[in-house]
Amino acid sequence: MFCDVCKSKEATVFLTQIVEGKMQKVNLCEGCSKEKGVNDPTGFALADLLLGLGAAQEIDKNPAGNRCPVCGFSQADFKKTGRLGCSACYDAFAEGLSGMLKNMHRGSIHTGKVPAKLRVGRLRNKEMTELQASLQKAVQEEQFEEAATLRDRIRKLEEESHAEAILSQEPSAEVNRIASITQSLGTVEPAQALGVPKPRKQS
Amino acid sequence: MKLSRIIANTGEWLSGAGPHDQIVVSSRVRLARNLKGKPFPGWAKKAERVAVLEEIRTAVEQLPEMEESFSEKLDDLSSLEKQVLVERHLISREHAAKGAGSAVVMNTSQTLSFMINEEDHLRMQAIRAGLQLDQVFAMINQTDSELEDTLDFAFHNDLGYLTACPTNVGTGMRASAMMHLPGLVMSEQVNKIINSVNKIGLAVRGLHGEGTEAMGNLFQVSNQTTLGETEEEIIGRLNKVIFQILEHEQNARQILLQQRAETLLDQIGRAYGILCHAHSITSKEALNLLSFIKMGVDLGLFPSNNRLHVDELFIETQPAHLQKGLQVTKLGAEERDSLRAALIRAKLKQMPEPEIGKIPTNGSSTTSTSSTSETSEES
Numbered sequence: 252m253f254c255d256v257c258k259s260k261e262a263t264v265f266l267t268q269i270v271e272g273k274m275q276k277v278n279l280c281e282g283c284s285k286e287k288g289v290n291d292p293t294g295f296a297l298a299d300l301l302l303g304l305g306a307a308q309e310i311d312k313n314p315a316g317n318r319c320p321v322c323g324f325s326q327a328d329f330k331k332t333g334r335l336g337c338s339a340c341y342d343a344f345a346e347g348l349s350g351m352l353k354n355m356h357r358g359s360i361h362t363g364k365v366p367a368k369l370r371v372g373r374l375r376n377k378e379m380t381e382l383q384a385s386l387q388k389a390v391q392e393e394q395f396e397e398a399a400t401l402r403d404r405i406r407k408l409e410e411e412s413h414a415e416a417i418l419s420q421e422p423s424a425e426v427n428r429i430a431s432i433t434q435s436l437g438t439v440e441p442a443q444a445l446g447v448p449k450p451r452k453q454s
Numbered sequence: 455m456k457l458s459r460i461i462a463n464t465g466e467w468l469s470g471a472g473p474h475d476q477i478v479v480s481s482r483v484r485l486a487r488n489l490k491g492k493p494f495p496g497w498a499k500k501a502e503r504v505a506v507l508e509e510i511r512t513a514v515e516q517l518p519e520m521e522e523s524f525s526e527k528l529d530d531l532s533s534l535e536k537q538v539l540v541e542r543h544l545i546s547r548e549h550a551a552k553g554a555g556s557a558v559v560m561n562t563s564q565t566l567s568f569m570i571n572e573e574d575h576l577r578m579q580a581i582r583a584g585l586q587l588d589q590v591f592a593m594i595n596q597t598d599s600e601l602e603d604t605l606d607f608a609f610h611n612d613l614g615y616l617t618a619c620p621t622n623v624g625t626g627m628r629a630s631a632m633m634h635l636p637g638l639v640m641s642e643q644v645n646k647i648i649n650s651v652n653k654i655g656l657a658v659r660g661l662h663g664e665g666t667e668a669m670g671n672l673f674q675v676s677n678q679t680t681l682g683e684t685e686e687e688i689i690g691r692l693n694k695v696i697f698q699i700l701e702h703e704q705n706a707r708q709i710l711l712q713q714r715a716e717t718l719l720d721q722i723g724r725a726y727g728i729l730c731h732a733h734s735i736t737s738k739e740a741l742n743l744l745s746f747i748k749m750g751v752d753l754g755l756f757p758s759n760n761r762l763h764v765d766e767l768f769i770e771t772q773p774a775h776l777q778k779g780l781q782v783t784k785l786g787a788e789e790r791d792s793l794r795a796a797l798i799r800a801k802l803k804q805m806p807e808p809e810i811g812k813i814p815t816n817g818s819s820t821t822s823t824s825s826t827s828e829t830s831e832e833s
């Protein structure tokens with residue numbers, strides 16, 4: 252049986268670990284097992300070894316710092332457990348993770364299901380990126396008529412997304428205050444309630 | 455609803471029918487989801503886990519499809535009860551090891567189950583008999599969409615659904631089929647199949663044990679990758695491979711019948727003999743012998759109305775299931791082995807001996823040729 256890492260030397264070190272609730276076997280030659288730190292149980296990152304060879308090394312190169320700013324999870328924690336601390340860790344360790352994800356999966360961009368709440372905005376973002384690329388191209392090729400059309404479309408999308416952002420916001424304290432004033436006015440004329448003298452009727 | 459009432463019934467995935475259910479025992483799709491802005495369970499503090507648990511549990515219990523359901527915190531279940539759920543594939547071994555801050559919710563037919571605060575905040579699965587991954591995915595996808603109305607899941611514009619382990623990010627989906635492959639094991643082809651499937655981003659694993667040592671010749675075929683393809687693409691690829699394995703298994707059985715019929719009959723006959731008369735049997739030996747009996751039913755050596763008895767024995771002979779009806783707290787391994795043997799004897803008593811004549815072996819085909827020639831001589 253050949254070593255899973257170099258695939259050339261005979262494997263002499265056999266590891267079995269539970270990953271994701273399933274048994275995983277890794278067979279290594281003497282040289283690779285030393286290099287991967289298998290003999291040193293504290294330094295041995297299993298997820299790294301099994302799931303994307305060299306991933307822990309890559310994540311080490313991450314210059315953004317050692318900890319996730321949101322949850323405080325560290326690279327050392329990730330190395331040890333193969334798990335992340337919170338959603339924000341994906342951005343905090345993005346640089347190191349991207350190589351790992353590429354090794355692990357068939358692509359690096361999600362193309363599957365999107366929660367309904369996010370679907371509209373996501374489509375618009377995609378369209379926006381495409382429109383901006385076309386706009387740039389049109390400008391470069393001096394096709395100004397087309398560029399103008401594209402620019403208008405982009406403005407419309409921007410307005411839409413701005414409007415939606417406002418609508419989806421929680422009513423802010425300011426808005427609530429205004430609403431309660433309007434309510435308390437009742438049938439009284441607004442100007443009166445606010446102490447503005449009523450314009451004198453011309454008799 | 456009480457757990458004892460739920461587990462008194464065999465789950466739909468075992469007792470129900472589905473396409474190709476002789477070889478494909480069950481199809482399962484699991485989705486991993488996390489709540490936006492909350493640390494993953496492994497890193498969260500207890501109070502945070504408890505808050506997530508309450509939020510998700512309420513949302514799950516309010517689903518229309520969960521009107522008749524069982525819902526319990528893991529620290530309110532005994533270790534035996536948790537083990538029973540593991541043996542039925544309703545929760546994972548990891549989840550069973552969790553205590554405070556984790557829970558399980560499932561419907562009465564045991565087709566839907568929810569693990570709250572396993573490795574991710576929520577892992578939900580749908581499971582059904584036979585090969586029907588598309589239907590099972592539709593089921594869990596619907597549930598996921600309903601939950602979206604009340605729960606905000608962590609979702610990344612590029613990476614999709616975010617999970618504690620980067621191996622699940624993207625769709626967060628693990629689709630799998632449990633396959634019974636005694637033909638491929640006997641003809642020593644199973645390792646070749648495992649290796650080639652592993653090269654295309656899918657995985658074949660023994661349900662208990664690895665490769666040819668897989669107990670009961672049961673294997674799980676699943677997707678390994680979750681990012682870069684849609685759910686439908688993943689399931690499409692998986693379906694294709696499962697069909698190929700299915701054909702290889704059918705072929706292997708055909709070839710065994712043609713070339714090694716005596717060995718095959720010998721194995722099935724011995725399995726029947728041992729299981730009918732043993733007074734002590736380990737889980738491993740039982741599963742391996744039951745696999746031959748199961749294949750015997752497929753080949754028509756036993757009446758097909760015995761199928762469910764045999765399939766149930768695969769689950770009923772597992773350690774926790776053996777003990778679930780008993781008042782005693784915990785049996786030793788030896789006591790379990792004799793209890794297991796007694797249970798199998800009792801069930802197989804209802805089953806007639808294998809009908810060797812029913813098998814289209816070389817031997818029987820010679821007999822039929824000679825009898826034809828006799829008839830032609832007479833006429």
Ligand SMILES: [Zn+2]
Nearest residue numbers: 254257280283
């Ligand atoms: Zn090597």
Ligand SMILES: [Zn+2]
Nearest residue numbers: 319322337340
């Ligand atoms: Zn974090």
